[in-house]
Amino acid sequence: MSSPDFSPVTVIGGGIAGATSAIALSRHGFPVTLIDEQPAAGGQIFRAPSPYARQTVPPNHEFSGGDALRQKLAASPVDVRFSTRVWGLSSTLTLDLIGPGGIDQLPPSTVVVANGATERFLPFQGWTTPRITGLAGASILMRNGGTLPGQTVVVAGSGPLLFSVAHQVLELGGKVVAIVDAGHRSDWFRLGAMLSLDPARLTQATRWMLRLRKAGIPIHHRAHISAAQETETGLLLTVSEMDHPERRHVYAAEAAACGYGLKPTTLITRTAGVQHRHDPAGGYLEPVTDAAGRTSRPDLYVTGDAAGIRGMAVARLRGLITAHAIAQDRGVISARTYETLTRAPRRQLRRLEAVSRQMLPLMNAGSAIPTHLQNETIVCRCERVKAATLRSAIEAGAEDLNQLKAWTRCGMGPCQGRMCEDSARGLLTAACGNTPEEAGSFTARMPFFPLPLTAVTGTFAYSDIPLPKAAPL
Amino acid sequence: MTPALQTRPDVFDTVIVGAGVMGATTALFLARGGQKVALVDRQDMFRAASGVNAGTLTLHMTRAQLIPHAIRGREMWLDSANWLGEDVGALATPGLSMAFTEAEEELLRQRARVRQDMGAPIEVVSPKEAVRIEPGVNPALRAAAYCALDGHIPTYRVGGAYARALRQAGVTIIENSPVETITPATGGGYDVRVSSRARPVHGRRIVLSTGAWLEKMLGWLGYNIPIRCLINQLVVTETLPPVMGSVLSIANGLLSLKQFANGSVLIGGGWQGEGNIHQGGTRVIPENLRGNVRLAQYVVPRLDEAQVLRVxxxxxxxxxxxxxxxxxxxxxDDAFVVGCVHSGFTSGPYMGRLLAERILGGNPDLSAFDPTRFSTPAATGPQS
Known part of the structure; x- marks a missing residue:
């Protein structure tokens, strides 16, 4: 074994995967910095609840699990930087940060990307009203804020979050008007059979489904919200059946929560230039990783849902395994020690992976929806680009997402296409017959989110500006 | 179209390599002049310099010798509805170049003088007059050069407009097709081998308009001309209430600043990033980002309200x-080049039209741009 290399490791993201990894890395003796945009660790699922939510939301596994993780992290020597975001990075993995103290840089280090998932959203006529939120957003509002998005809510989209959010609405005393699922009913039965491999998930799912059934909530499968109209008191939502577009159902509700599954957050990994691939089951782009999170760059690892959506239990195991793999790669532990340390987690991982992969088609059940987009529907909210504009650009010869972006501004706004990329890609592949790989992704650009200009400039005098030599006469 | 050409679809009067402003304008006017034209690009059209530049129409930053061409190019942009078929949104505005130090003022006067001599309506004005023209500028300036003939274009609209015009003119567009070799064909003309096609595309003549990639391709034809590749940084802000109405720059030419109709402010000026055109990929140098944005904020203090959206x-x-x-x-007369035009976006359409005119048998004065001025071709050019 060569002499161990204890140079610093930076973990981006303090969710279950990132925090677990950071703690394990520090136990191996690495100096670890953990960066997270929230004021406390926990990520999406273990997000620290507000004091109000602690009073209003019944005690649950996410609160207790999150508290335990936060305590463990606080007791570790990990250098934590909360309320801090990565807005850019260099080819050598210098990280550009913005935090409470303004702009900062972290010198090159080995980076573990654990920045989790982004919700996939698919637009429909009228979706930009503030009464419509994402499923993930609604969940944060309820779980961590203790607040309902409305007294009456239509929950729509695909994947397990659908039922979780519906359950949370009931838990806070709200009414779920209808559940609109893009997936097939039989998909859920198939998943149910698989869940015997994951008893924790099975128990939870059974509990949710029984409660939803008892409440007598109408559930539409193979359906989606096709239009929303604002009224004085709330929304009128039109639900269309995918296989029988003429069959429509109209519901009145104060709010709607809608989301079409999760996808890995790839801005950082794409900027770092690691290899990615399209996962057809999940319908998303993911970095190419081995089972321990190694990528095509030796100084960059990806762990947790950022490496492909597998859920919370897998995220913890992945975070742990990635930390041990780094210890092995750096010569801190032997291959044999790695095998011993990871034997149990790897076995658990294999079992849970099978269930998690089964979830992917359920989350991706809405993949055909963009082809039915009405011309007047806004696809890119930031730049207010309508489906008709995208279709005419595709007709004029735009064959990939970046050409479409260049010609229409779709995806050029503050969100960098997080909201519109999936539907723009759906329109492209449907119209040109090209594959999702050929349609590509919007090029990731710095800063990853808008930065206050004064944070970049700081305090300065004119003479501080290093003016380059004059342009030719 | 002759029957012979119909049965041999890969034979063209002119094959143009490089689908930016220069190449696409040449293609458009050649096709309108009756030629069968193919336009080839390594990626999609207008995705390199022509699609991502600052869209500045400027006589302040254009090289003094190119002022007459820039004036004509600017007129073409403002008149795009007539010759391109749609209005690309070019806007005529005043342009101010500013000096904040004594040295800059001297440079400003010198640059204004040589441009005046070349026909640019530029005059040096007092700080008070500059603030009257553009209330958004920092009143700490010492002098400004004022030009009535500046303006800007939302660059993103140009590519789509050209694509529609070229298709209508019957130009064959071959995108996402890096050119692998260009070889003289037996019986005249050139075979252009592209990655996407089994058979080469044959042109009775070729035009190279590949910008930063010209050096390599000129080498294939036996010309050894070192071409420097600048990696220019652009910064755009989120939309803001109106903070300025003109195109602003500073004396040494290293700032371009404008606010578009949608409220976003574009900051450019040629601050450098890092990158390699052969390996691909470019990256922002944080120090240069800071310098460029500081300069912008100094010139228009109200930019302190802005959010940096993208670099x-x-x-x-x-x-x-x-x-x-x-x-x-x-x-x-069977191989041509058009490119390396400083502030090329402003004069680009005019330069492309001139070359088309030249190929169609006209005799525009291109003597100052003669590509053979640097080297004479080697007896046999290397072909790789």
Whole structure:
């Protein structure tokens, strides 16, 4: 074994995967910095609840699990930087940060990307009203804020979050008007059979489904919200059946929560230039990783849902395994020690992976929806680009997402296409017959989110500006 | 179209390599002049410099010798509805170049003088007058050069407009097709081998308009001209209430600043990023981002309310004498080049039209841009 290399490791993201990894890395003796945009660790699922939510939301596994993780992290020597975001990075993995103290840089280090998932959203006529939120957003509002998005809510989209959010609405005393699922009913039965491999998930799912059934909530499968109209008191939502577009159902509700599954957050990994691939089951782009999170760059690892959506239990195991793999790669532990340390987690991982992969088609059940987009529907909210504009650009010869972006501004706004990329890609592949790989992704650009200009400039005098030599006469 | 051409779809009167402003304009006017034209690009059209530049129409930053061309190019942009078929949104505004130090003021006066001599309506005005023209500027300035003939274009609208015009004119567009070799064909003309096609695309003549990639391709034809590749940084802000109404720059030319109709402010000026055109990929140098944005904020103090939305980099090519390459490469008049035009977006459409005119048998004065001025071709050019 060569002499161990204890140079610093930076973990981006303090969710279950990132925090677990950071703690394990520090136990191996690495100096670890953990960066997270929230004021406390926990990520999406273990997000620290507000004091109000602690009073209003019944005690649950996410609160207790999150508290335990936060305590463990606080007791570790990990250098934590909360309320801090990565807005850019260099080819050598210098990280550009913005935090409470303004702009900062972290010198090159080995980076573990654990920045989790982004919700996939698919637009429909009228979706930009503030009464419509994402499923993930609604969940944060309820779980961590203790607040309902409305007294009456239509929950729509695909994947397990659908039922979780519906359950949370009931838990806070709200009414779920209808559940609109893009997936097939039989998909859920198939998943149910698989869940015997994951008893924790099975128990939870059974509990949710029984409660939803008892409440007598109408559930539409193979359906989606096709239009929303604002009224004085709330929304009128039109639900269309995918296989029988003429069959429509109209519901009145104060709010709607809608989301079409999760996808890995790839801005950082794409900027770092690691290899990615399209996962057809999940319908998303993911970095190419081995089972321990190694990528095509030796100084960059990806762990947790950022490496492909597998859920919370897998995220913890992945975070742990990635930390041990780094210890092995750096010569801190032997291959044999790695095998011993990871034997149990790897076995658990294999079992849970099978269930998690089964979830992917359920989350991706809405993949055909963009082809039915009405011309007047806004696809890119930031730049207010309508489906008709995208279709005419595709007709004029735009064959990939970046050409479409260049010609229409779709995806050029503050969100960098997080909201519109999936539907723009759906329109492209449907119209040109090209594959999702050929349609590509919007090029990731710095800063990853808008930065206050004064944070970049700081305090300065004119003479501080290093003016380059004059342009030719 | 002759029956012979119909049965041999890969034979063209002219094959143009490089689908930016220069190449696409040449293609458009050649096709309208009756030629069968193919336009080839390594990626999609207008995705390199022509699609990502700052969209500045400027006589302040254009090289003094190119002022007459820039004036004509600017007129073409403002008149795009007539010759391109749609209005690309070019806007005529005043342009101010500013000096904040004594040295800058001297440079400002010198640059204004040589431009006046070349026909640019530029005059040096007092700080008070500058603030009257553009209330958004920092009143700490010492002097400003004022030009009535500046303006800007939302660059993103240009590519789509050209695509529609070229298709209508019957140009064959071959995108996402890096050119692998260009070889003289037996019986005249050139075979252009592209990655996407089994058979080469044959042109009775070729035009190279590949910007930063010209050096390599000129090498294939036996010309050894070192071409410098600039990696220019652009910064755009989120939309803001109106903070300025003109195109602003500073005396040494290293700032371009404008606010578009949608409220976003574009900050450019040629601050450098890092990158390699052969390996691909470009990256922002944080120090240069800070410098560029500080300069912008100093010139328009109200930018302190702005949010930086995006930073990107575009490639600009430059010859050793910073003058363009436009004209014939061979005595047989079957290979041409157009490119390396400083502030090329402003004069680009005019330069492309001039080359088309030249190929169609006209005799525009291109003597200052003769591509053979740097080197004479080697007896047999290497072909790889």
């Amino acid at each position: 990107w980099l575009g490639l600009e090519s430059e010859t050793p004498d910073a003058m363009p390459l436009i004209g014939a490469l061979t005595p047989d």
